[in-house]
Amino acid sequence: MTSLPDQFHALIIGASGTIGAAFVDLLRECPRCASVQALHRQSLPHLDFTDEGSIAEAASTLTAGPRYHLIINAAGVLHAESFMPEKRLADMNYAQMQVTFQANAFGPALVMRHFAPLLHSERAVMAMLSAKVGSIGDNRLGGWYSYRASKAALNMLIKTAAIELARTQKNSVLVALHPGTVNSRLSRPFRGETIGRPARDAATDMLNVLDQLTPADSGSFRSYDAAELPW
Numbered sequence: 001m002t003s004l005p006d007q008f009h010a011l012i013i014g015a016s017g018t019i020g021a022a023f024v025d026l027l028r029e030c031p032r033c034a035s036v037q038a039l040h041r042q043s044l045p046h047l048d049f050t051d052e053g054s055i056a057e058a059a060s061t062l063t064a065g066p067r068y069h070l071i072i073n074a075a076g077v078l079h080a081e082s083f084m085p086e087k088r089l090a091d092m093n094y095a096q097m098q099v100t101f102q103a104n105a106f107g108p109a110l111v112m113r114h115f116a117p118l119l120h121s122e123r124a125v126m127a128m129l130s131a132k133v134g135s136i137g138d139n140r141l142g143g144w145y146s147y148r149a150s151k152a153a154l155n156m157l158i159k160t161a162a163i164e165l166a167r168t169q170k171n172s173v174l175v176a177l178h179p180g181t182v183n184s185r186l187s188r189p190f191r192g193e194t195i196g197r198p199a200r201d202a203a204t205d206m207l208n209v210l211d212q213l214t215p216a217d218s219g220s221f222r223s224y225d226a227a228e229l230p231w
Contacts, residue, residue: 007033011071017040019074046058058114132178179206
């Protein structure tokens with residue numbers, strides 16, 4: 001992350017997940033990074049998207065520390081013990097949609113609300129992990145209703161928040177970031193172990209993309225290979 005100031009401060013949300021943990025490891029190995037704050041359900045402070053208050057409380061706790069040059073939200077859900085992505089309209093149900101939107105759209109929206117004020121006034125980047133399947137323009141296969149829709153909603157929230165952020169924090173970048181298929185718990189039921197890249201490689205690629213972005217790129221939807229994706 002050579003575009004960030006020397007001894008920059010980073011924050012990773014969803015740090016207990018496969019990709020989040022890879023971000024934490026890479027940043028802690030970076031000599032230019034002064035600190036890495038890792039938040040998840042069991043961290044101190046803890047952050048849980050099913051508990052709205054925990055998001056505000058975690059941000060409030062961190063206001064006593066340094067401002068962040070890099071904030072990445074790597075938390076999200078595709079499947080759980082009780083459900084898998086819907087293949088047909090007949091598979092859709094309220095409970096699954098509620099859980100999926102809470103993890104992929106509502107929680108990240110509140111992260112933007114409470115953590116954007118913690119961005120440094122110098123160059124700062126906030127990235128929310130999205131997914132290419134959340135692209136309406138790129139949807140050619142259908143299926144995965146809740147996941148696709150929740151990521152599309154996240155993309156709109158990011159685009160809208162970036163417009164507001166540009167008025168008050170002109171040196172900041174806010175983007176939606178597609179990690180590609182990664183060998184993780186999320187992708188394992190879908191041949192992730194076979195077709196997915198190692199999490200460390202994916203995190204390295206994404207950090208390289210974020211390093212190249214300028215405030216003019218804020219509000220965009222980027223892939224791990226730096227391509228701009230259609231909404």
